[in-house]
Amino acid sequence: MLNKLLPLGTRDEFGQRAATKQQLISVIQAHFKQRGLAAIATPLLENQAVFAPYQIGNYQYYRLLDTEGQTLVLRPDMTLPIARFLSATKVPLPQKFSYVGDIFRVSRRLSGSYNQMTQAGVELIGYPSLKAELECLAIANQLSAELIDDAVEIELGDAQFAQQVVASLTNDQAQQAAIKQALFNKQIPQYTALIEAFEHEPLMAFLKKWPRLFGQPALIFEQLRAAPLPASVQPAIKRLQTVVAWMAQTMPNQAVSVDLSSQAPQKYYTGLTFRGYSQAGAGYLFSGGRYDQLLANFQAKSEPAVGMGLDVDLLTALASSPEPLAPQQLIYFEPAQWPRAEALLARTAQAQLSLAPNKQAARSEARQLGATLIDLTEGDENE
Numbered sequence: 001m002l003n004k005l006l007p008l009g010t011r012d013e014f015g016q017r018a019a020t021k022q023q024l025i026s027v028i029q030a031h032f033k034q035r036g037l038a039a040i041a042t043p044l045l046e047n048q049a050v051f052a053p054y055q056i057g058n059y060q061y062y063r064l065l066d067t068e069g070q071t072l073v074l075r076p077d078m079t080l081p082i083a084r085f086l087s088a089t090k091v092p093l094p095q096k097f098s099y100v101g102d103i104f105r106v107s108r109r110l111s112g113s114y115n116q117m118t119q120a121g122v123e124l125i126g127y128p129s130l131k132a133e134l135e136c137l138a139i140a141n142q143l144s145a146e147l148i149d150d151a152v153e154i155e156l157g158d159a160q161f162a163q164q165v166v167a168s169l170t171n172d173q174a175q176q177a178a179i180k181q182a183l184f185n186k187q188i189p190q191y192t193a194l195i196e197a198f199e200h201e202p203l204m205a206f207l208k209k210w211p212r213l214f215g216q217p218a219l220i221f222e223q224l225r226a227a228p229l230p231a232s233v234q235p236a237i238k239r240l241q242t243v244v245a246w247m248a249q250t251m252p253n254q255a256v257s258v259d260l261s262s263q264a265p266q267k268y269y270t271g272l273t274f275r276g277y278s279q280a281g282a283g284y285l286f287s288g289g290r291y292d293q294l295l296a297n298f299q300a301k302s303e304p305a306v307g308m309g310l311d312v313d314l315l316t317a318l319a320s321s322p323e324p325l326a327p328q329q330l331i332y333f334e335p336a337q338w339p340r341a342e343a344l345l346a347r348t349a350q351a352q353l354s355l356a357p358n359k360q361a362a363r364s365e366a367r368q369l370g371a372t373l374i375d376l377t378e379g380d381e382n383e
Helices: 015-034 079-089 131-147 161-167 173-184 188-198 204-212 217-226 231-250 312-318 335-347 359-369
Strands: 045-047 063-065 071-074 095-104 116-125 152-158 255-259 272-278 286-290 305-311 329-332 351-353 372-375
Touching: 015 095, 015 116, 015 131, 015 312, 079 095, 079 116, 079 305, 116 131, 116 312, 131 152, 131 231, 131 272, 131 286, 131 305, 152 231, 161 173, 161 231, 173 188, 188 204, 217 231, 217 255, 231 255, 231 272, 305 312, 329 335, 329 359, 335 351, 359 372
Parallel strands: 152 255, 329 351, 329 372
Antiparallel strands: 045 071, 063 071, 095 116, 116 305, 152 272, 272 286, 286 305
8 A cells, every 4th residue: 555655765764773873873963062063954945046056966856846836855965055054144154064964865766775865964164274174084084983893995086186187188168078077987988089189188198097097195196296287286186195194194094095087076066075985885974075166156255165974874884783772671560669660770771661551461572572571560670
């Protein structure tokens, strides 16, 4: 019956998974608070125009119409609603925000992806210094170590590197877009055909290697030094080198790589990008970077900003199993014995009250939970 079926791409969360997820959220929120991030919550529903800068990719929006015919969407992203909030309220900057909430994206049918996801994140608004990127990386490193047992690798990149390189080759914007798309999608035959037009350019040797320009930082930087790259990319390369050196000093056990052949997480990114992934799970545990044009869609003056989102659902799937949820002790009592039962509950670990109507039902409940029954009606705390 349809009234018992979930909408495609959704799921119920119950028991151990739900408890693990809530535990992770509590740890994340406590970490955010400890670092001085102010909690912020935005509505699930937003005007569709808020997400004009958002690159929806292979997904679609959940669209609704309000009573006046205005198109609303369930938010697919948390960053742009915060930008909308800042523009509307004129909160003084700089500000450090944190959030935890659900986002909604309609995936392709039968893709196996969920349409509702829980995301936690950080938004550092009004900070032009590289310290903002380093703060996000420090949070990502610390939370990864605290939340999961698997090793996490942080992948660094730059949002403008590809555009600056192709712009040095041609002014044809359609040609630039075609080269970048083939590069980002790893469509090697198509990419190879597109760069043939630059066979006699000094950059040709680099262009041939570009789709494989990812890996250990030292090897990537060596290839970059050997290439006659345009001056416009040098600040990005220097920034990457600075961040890699800082990570080696600050978090020496953190695995790090550089990828300059992949697309930025969103088209509004303007500088350093980073992603974190575990070999044990598909997809990125977190991603973020700098987007200094964040407020450009909402006001004339933009502001520097760095942010990061964490995939709480993927972290939950990779997290170590918590202690068993079943109580070790189940306390059965009569209503008149409630104060005594409460006192026993307060001093007994892994215990809960039995709400069964009689002793037989309490015994059945204890067997179902795998718990030891404590029967206060017999005057003895252990049966």
